[in-house]
């Protein structure tokens with residue numbers, strides 16, 4: 237789970253740099269303030285002396301003598317605060333300013349990743365997914381089913397596009413919920429503009445937020461990358477290994493790519509590898525499962541028919557409806 241080893245190492249280096257910067261700035265600030273208020277230096281060294289003396293006295297059981305020292309220390313602390321305030325500073329200015337106070341920019345608390353570190357990893361996963369911006373607009377919280385019509389369709393056993401879409405979104409929620417414990421795959425069919433990509437985006441966001449890598453590619457792009465890797469004609473954008481092993485691969489708009497014998501075998505190889513590795517795949521397409529048999533191959537068809545859950549979306553082009561409604 238998570239990002240690649242090299243990205244992880246890079247993040248650790250960033251944390252080192254972040255911490256170093258906080259400490260450097262802190263030292264610079266302290267030096268500047270001490271130059272401005274030289275009395276601070278003597279106060280601080282006297283406070284340090286007193287602390288040592290008091291510790292020694294505690295060990296020797298001389299509690300009575302300690303109280304005088306405590307008084308002196310208290311007065312010095314007050315004087316220190318006064319001097320700082322007069323010069324327009326506060327105690328905070330003499331502390332390092334970390335981006336995350338919890339882990340002091342180390343990224344770890346008691347050997348465990350701090351929440352800030354987890355957020356950084358999720359942010360990197362978003363970057364890798366290709367769909368960072370779109371997920372801000374298209375996710376379960378912005379999903380609006382009222383664009384689907386509610387009139388029953390005889391050819392759908394009386395179900396309406398609305399009830400079909402509702403089921404699809406409910407299934408998507410279920411997919412997200414059982415992501416860790418299942419190896420479900422989805423085959424989402426529907427005409428252009430019926431919300432397939434939107435549904436994929438909803439799922440992608442939830443899986444990324446769980447901290448799993450998601451790669452989102454249009455079929456055109458996917459086959460371009462696979463061809464590039466196979467024929468060495470392009471610099472490697474994504475290795476086959478990335479595509480075969482990421483926890484969720486979303487292939488959008490299957491069928492829009494230029495099909496040939498290479499795409500047929502590359503596609504089989506990709507989905508088959510992912511099945512063998514128990515990695516989730518979501519395919520969205522305008523094609524029916526019968527067309528998959530014709531356009532790709534019997535073995536692609538049988539893998540999908542056997543191992544994928546089918547989700548259908550119906551309705552008019554929702555993007556047009558939205559535009560009309562402004």
Ligand SMILES: [Zn+2]
Pocket residue numbers: 336337338339340341342343344350351352353
């Ligand atoms: Zn932290």
